[in-house]
């Protein structure tokens with residue numbers, strides 16, 4: 544069986560690795576760049592936070608879809624597969640799973656181990672067109688006839704503008720319901736923001752509000768930049784922000800008494816006449832100038848940072864277009880997996896879990912389906 548995989552990212556590589564164990568699978572991976580798995584390498588700040596031991600639907604934009612997926616593949620399933628491949632893993636106190644080396648290249652090394660002997664890589668080859676003739680598919684009008692095609696081309700998150708132009712133009716031939724990609728897991732640009740806060744790193748309870756109503760709250764470290772704010776907590780706030788249909792009148796509130804919200808700041812002021820012992824020096828400077836409420840310092844959100852600064856995108860192929868095995872309902876033997884599907888999660892290994900899990904279910908389906916279907920074909 545000839546199988547084409549579009550994209551040597553997390554999902555494409557995991558799938559190919561699983562399929563390569565099956566004797567009669569002849570796999571070709573098409574990758575537009577010169578290297579495999581560049582996002583896996585960048586993930587977790589170079590440590591690769593590959594999984595989370597507590598995966599649940601609530602951590603994603605579509606809880607029902609993930610709940611259904613979890614009934615067939617869960618954290619342990621994926622962990623077992625990685626262990627079979629020889630990856631040793633460690634779990635931190637926040638249930639995040641890393642390779643025990645805490646080095647992302649280890650994950651790639653394990654995925655790629657011996658793979659080039661069993662799989663044909665086509666690097667620097669952008670898939671621009673997929674056509675069909677009879678029950679076979681053809682990539683970029685090349686001669687090889689494929690029985691199955693797996694689309695795993697990801698999203699433009701983290702890509703600079705010139706690279707993301709037309710990166711998934713091959714999909715325009717498909718009649719699929721798709722949502723435009725938008726940056727998620729990304730920092731915010733803030734209004735009326737004092738530039739001198741740039742470089743301040745501190746902990747805070749961070750809250751996302753819309754028209755004063757609390758949407759989401761999380762406690763953790765934030766990094767103030769030249770025109771806005773970033774950090775894992777902020778990226779998680781952005782996931783909830785992106786799910787809002789109307790993004791007007793949104794603000795972020797910071798409570799810098801993150802470990803003692805009941806602390807009596809007024810009493811502290813009466814005793815010490817300043818807050819320099821409570822706040823990062825840059826925040827103290829802000830307080831001295833504006834006498835702001837350090838338990839509820841609010842900034843209006845101007846926008847999120849651009850796509851190249853995002854870890855993940857919202858949007859992509861609508862889940863209604865795929866069946867439980869990630870096969871496209873309208874196109875038999877074409878599957879779509881990973882971030883190109885309209886599923887996105889918060890920080891903590893959830894997005895890579897989805898890439899691995901969708902690849903796993905797709906691989907199971909390909910391995911079990913040897914009878915070519917007689918359903919419709921591409922135009």
Ligand SMILES: Cc1cc2nc3c(=O)[nH]c(=O)nc-3n(C[C@H](O)[C@H](O)[C@H](O)COP(=O)(O)OP(=O)(O)OC[C@H]3O[C@@H](n4cnc5c(N)ncnc54)[C@H](O)[C@@H]3O)c2cc1C
Nearest residue numbers: 550552553554575586587670696697701881882892894895
């Ligand atoms: C900086 C950063 C840090 C991250 N950290 C984490 C983390 O710690 N934990 C976590 O869970 N998630 C993290 N993520 C998100 C995670 O990396 C992605 O969700 C995941 O890699 C998606 O996998 P994928 O295979 O679907 O897509 P990708 O990894 O994007 O792979 C898609 C591949 O397809 C190729 N491609 C695209 N179009 C074509 C085409 N037309 N023809 C041929 N090839 C094509 C691309 O070049 C790419 O190699 C991070 C992302 C970034 C950017």
